[in-house]
Amino acid sequence: DAKTTQPNSMESNEEEPVHLPCNHSTISGTDYIHWYRQLPSQGPEYVIHGLTSNVNNRMASLAIAEDRKSSTLILHRATLRDAAVYYCILSSKKISSGSARQLTFGSGTQLTVLP
Amino acid sequence: GAVVSQHPSWVICKSGTSVKIECRSLDFQATTMFWYRQFPKQSLMLMATSNEGSKATYEQGVEKDKFLINHASLTLSTLTVTSAHPEDSSFYICSARYGSGSVTGELFFGEGSRLTVL
Numbered sequence: 001d002a003k004t005t006q007p008n009s010m011e012s013n014e015e016e017p018v019h020l021p022c023n024h025s026t027i028s029g030t031d032y033i034h035w036y037r038q039l040p041s042q043g044p045e046y047v048i049h050g051l052t053s054n055v056n057n058r059m060a061s062l063a064i065a066e067d068r069k070s071s072t073l074i075l076h077r078a079t080l081r082d083a084a085v086y087y088c089i090l091s092s093k094k095i096s097s098g099s100a101r102q103l104t105f106g107s108g109t110q111l112t113v114l115p
Numbered sequence: 116g117a118v119v120s121q122h123p124s125w126v127i128c129k130s131g132t133s134v135k136i137e138c139r140s141l142d143f144q145a146t147t148m149f150w151y152r153q154f155p156k157q158s159l160m161l162m163a164t165s166n167e168g169s170k171a172t173y174e175q176g177v178e179k180d181k182f183l184i185n186h187a188s189l190t191l192s193t194l195t196v197t198s199a200h201p202e203d204s205s206f207y208i209c210s211a212r213y214g215s216g217s218v219t220g221e222l223f224f225g226e227g228s229r230l231t232v233l
Contacts, residue, residue, distance in 0.1 A: 034221075034222075036222075036224075038159075041206075041227065041229070042226060042227060043119075043121075043208045043210070043224030043225050043226050043227045044159065044208070044210075044222075044224045045224070046221040046222065046223065049221065087158070103149075103161075103210075103222060104161060105151075105158045105159040105160070105161075106158060107158050108158060
């Protein structure tokens, strides 16, 4: 499975944009890039995903490098509720699980939002 | 969005007993569910893939006889930790993919179940 590399931690001020980087230099052509976040003592929450083009939704934007070896999750205005561990994940497919792509979590980035 | 619910959210048991954790997709059908385990300050580790109507697929190093998975219906998967020991204490999380046949859609996760074995 292709691996991702993220900074262990980042800080941001409230109301300011946050750019969370992720490197995935061994990504394959069929791997999707997913971002999830996890608040303390909760299950992960879907944020956004993409393949090649940049993506926007109500939560965030995903900027994908042209060579797909890196991507950046952009939170346009950080709030205190955005403090969480953010995981950048590449979806992988295993024959034994049929068509269901499973997700392999890395260590993620702990985002601290300062008031 | 789609909802995945786990029960119980926390459980404390004595060493040697068995504990069952349920994972339900409340408003959609899930032919496949995934079970993860998370130790304190660590990331999620995939334990197994639960397939409705067939045997679960376990990740390397996960004992299938200790972690019994049953996916009896399209909305329910259960994980039973048999003969639990203190080292099994962890945060267990299930997830399901919304959208039949979708291979790229988002995964919805349960709230997690915290198991403490005394």
